[in-house]
Amino acid sequence: MPDAIVLGGSRGLGKAIADSLTEINYNVTATSRKDIDTSDLDSVRRFAELHKETDVLVLNTGGPPPNTFENVTVDEWQKYHNQLFLGMCVLLKNIHIRDSGYVFMISSSVVKEPAPNLIVSGAYRSAMTSVLKVLSKEMAQRQVSIINIAPGPMDTDRLKELVGDVTEYAKDRPMQRIGKPSELGGLVRGIIENKVKYLSGQTIVLDGAGSDSV
Ligand SMILES: NC(=O)c1ccc[n+]([C@@H]2O[C@H](COP(=O)([O-])OP(=O)(O)OC[C@H]3O[C@@H](n4cnc5c(N)ncnc54)[C@H](OP(=O)(O)O)[C@@H]3O)[C@@H](O)[C@H]2O)c1
Numbered sequence: 001m002p003d004a005i006v007l008g009g010s011r012g013l014g015k016a017i018a019d020s021l022t023e024i025n026y027n028v029t030a031t032s033r034k035d036i037d038t039s040d041l042d043s044v045r046r047f048a049e050l051h052k053e054t055d056v057l058v059l060n061t062g063g064p065p066p067n068t069f070e071n072v073t074v075d076e077w078q079k080y081h082n083q084l085f086l087g088m089c090v091l092l093k094n095i096h097i098r099d100s101g102y103v104f105m106i107s108s109s110v111v112k113e114p115a116p117n118l119i120v121s122g123a124y125r126s127a128m129t130s131v132l133k134v135l136s137k138e139m140a141q142r143q144v145s146i147i148n149i150a151p152g153p154m155d156t157d158r159l160k161e162l163v164g165d166v167t168e169y170a171k172d173r174p175m176q177r178i179g180k181p182s183e184l185g186g187l188v189r190g191i192i193e194n195k196v197k198y199l200s201g202q203t204i205v206l207d208g209a210g211s212d213s214v
Contacts, residue, residue: 001027004056005095007036012156013106014060016181020189026056033062038087039079048094055098056192059088059128060106063158066117076120084124089131100143100197104188105132109152109205112213125150129203136201145200147191152207154179174209 004021008014009030018030029051036047038061064080088105097103110122111129129148136146153159155166155178163169170178184206191199205211 001025002055003053004028004058005051005054006030006058006060007038007091008032008060008062008106009058012158013151013154013181013184014058016185017058017060017104017106017188020182020185021056021192024189024193026192029054037083038091039083041082041087041090044087044090045094048091051095053096053098055101056104057091057095057097057102058104058106058188059091060104061087063108064118064120066162067120068116069119072120080120080124084121085127088128092131092135097139097142097144101145102192103132103135103139103144103146105129105146105148106184107148107150107203109150109207109211111148111150111203112205113211133201140200143197145191145197147199148203149184149187150203150205150207151179151184152205152210154181154184154206156181177208179206179208 004026006014006018006028009018010032015030018028022028037043061083067076105128107125107129108121110118111125114122132146132148139146153173159178160166166178170176187206
């Protein structure tokens, strides 16, 4: 049975991915903050000691609270530098992805269209996107594909924290709805199940036609 590690797999988008991979008979390790806190590099190193290799690694974690450049503190920048960026780099350095495996990163559509109140999120996820691009070329020789999925608003606890009344918010979206976590789970599952390997080093925006970027 192939292995998958899904960080942030206890709730929301990560859980939907974990469930979809369990359905196709992956041996899934779905983590919560109790298993690994990506803002704490000791916790990240401990986790990597216990999980030295896998077929699929899903890099996913909690997002920062909304805040503008004026109000973000240095401590906040440092915490999310670790949580969204350095912690992920340490994992990629220490967890071996087996030949023909996959790395997925769950980022955000702000990597394409930065938003003033999500400046921390956009900054570090863009940095990670750059790292993944470089690694995609190195890992391509072993048929390991690296895919960055950049969601727009999706129906999870996180969105409720960000926008409050989700039903009201959804009315102004192009599809008059927000994304279902199962759509993201299905996307990841479909790529793996259909052995789509040629897709690598790219960002897929999953936002129901919400963004203006091409
Ligand atoms: N939902 C959206 O609309 C949306 C849109 C764009 C991007 N995103 C991004 O996609 C990611 C997942 O979003 P979501 O909506 O699924 O969030 P969520 O519902 O808040 O779930 C977050 C998950 O990450 C885990 N987590 C939180 N802080 C962590 C930390 N410091 N270290 C390790 N794991 C941590 C949580 O574990 P616990 O259960 O232990 O708390 C939970 O499993 C986030 O980075 C979010 O910013 C979400």
